[in-house]
Amino acid sequence: xxxxxxxxxxxxxxxxxxxxxxxxxxxxxxxxxxxxxxxxxxxxxxxxxxxxxxxxxxxxxxxxxxxxxxxxxxxxxxxxxxxxxxxxxxxxxxxxxxxxxxxxxxxxxxxxxxxxxxxxxxxxxxxxxxxxxxxxxxxxxxxxxxxxxxxxxxxxxxxxxxxxxxxxxxxxxxxxxxxxxxxxxxxxxxxxxxxxxxxxxxxxxxxxxxxxxxxxxxxxxxxxxxxxxxxxxxxxxxxxxxxxxxxxxxxxxxxx
Numbered sequence: 001x002x003x004x005x006x007x008x009x010x011x012x013x014x015x016x017x018x019x020x021x022x023x024x025x026x027x028x029x030x031x032x033x034x035x036x037x038x039x040x041x042x043x044x045x046x047x048x049x050x051x052x053x054x055x056x057x058x059x060x061x062x063x064x065x066x067x068x069x070x071x072x073x074x075x076x077x078x079x080x081x082x083x084x085x086x087x088x089x090x091x092x093x094x095x096x097x098x099x100x101x102x103x104x105x106x107x108x109x110x111x112x113x114x115x116x117x118x119x120x121x122x123x124x125x126x127x128x129x130x131x132x133x134x135x136x137x138x139x140x141x142x143x144x145x146x147x148x149x150x151x152x153x154x155x156x157x158x159x160x161x162x163x164x165x166x167x168x169x170x171x172x173x174x175x176x177x178x179x180x181x182x183x184x185x186x187x188x189x190x191x192x193x194x195x196x197x198x199x200x201x202x203x204x205x206x207x208x209x210x211x212x213x214x215x216x217x218x219x220x221x222x223x224x225x226x227x228x229x230x231x232x233x234x235x236x237x238x239x240x241x242x243x244x245x246x247x248x249x250x251x252x253x254x255x256x
Contacts, residue, residue: 025243026051028158030109031100033087033145036063038214039113039164039232041070046236048077052109055100056082087114087141090148097148107152109160111239114141119176126178134182142186146193146204159202160242160250163190164235167208170254187254194252203251207238 030047032040035056047054048071056071058064061084068082085096101107116137118130146161153159169187172180187206194204213229242250 024050025240028108028243029053029055029100029104029106030111030243031055031057031107031145031149032111032113033057033141034113034115035067035082036060037113037115038212039235041067042232042236043111043113043239044068044071044080045074046233046240047109048072048075048080050240051077051079053079053104054081055107056080057085057087057096058082059086060084087144088136090144093144094148097145097152101152106156107149108156108158109162109243110145110149110153111160111162111164112142112145113164114138115164117176117179119179121175123174123177131178131182134178138179138182138186139189142189146189150193150196154197154200154202157201158243158247159197159200161190161193161197161202161204162239162242163187163204163206165206165208165254167210169208191252197247197251201247203242203247203253205242205250205252206254207235208254208256209235 025047030052032044032047032054034040035044036058040056040058044054044056044067054071056064056067058067061082064082064084068080071080072078083096085092087093097107114137116134118134119126142163149161153161163186165187166180166183168176168180169183172184190204190206197204209230210228211230212235213226213231217226238255
């Protein structure tokens with residue numbers, strides 16, 4: 001069973017290195033799946049600013065290129081690339097992974113940001129079609145990406161598979177039953193990957209959140225408290241810092 005833990009975060013990669021943790025990300029290759037979503041652009045920029053090579057994946061080439069253009073402008077890095085791929089297509093995902101590994105020689109991180117939500121009604125009233133959608137978005141995309149990049153991550157000296165999940169996976173409610181169940185399945189798969197990483201320098205872990213908070217949300221409702229929400233910039237910092245921590249501290253954990 002996974003354990004939920006807190007993790008002190010370093011303010012930046014340089015400070016972390018000076019405190020005896022791992023070195024900055026300058027030699028790492030990190031894949032961001034679902035880069036066009038709300039959490040994607042801040043993460044791509046955070047990783048690029050730390051010197052990582054970032055591979056931004058999205059189902060839309062236009063969205064992926066927009067994310068990459070913004071990251072290059074914000075960070076000055078030219079080590080950011082955009083790829084359109086249908087992550088529901090296992091063969092296409094595997095081909096992309098092979099291409100990334102062949103070109104860069106390694107993959108050190110996979111951040112699974114692909115999301116989606118259906119719910120808000122009692123479980124007896126929610127249409128079964130919602131499950132089909134959530135199964136595709138939350139489970140199948142994770143299966144396909146984690147399988148495609150598994151061996152590269154396991155071989156990396158700092159391999160990290162990061163699943164963004166929800167507190168409802170552990171504390172489901174009747175009005176979001178399908179969503180909670182799909183996220184719980186994704187968590188179970190991630191823990192199985194963690195088991196396959198045991199004894200190596202790779203880690204698979206879960207970051208459960210209540211909801212994401214974007215700058216646009218703050219601007220639209222400046223008076224709102226957004227209690228319990230996770231700022232997308234803070235999430236990006238957290239994922240960045242996972243590469244500065246030993247795998248033994250992270251593998252199989254749910255990190256609050």
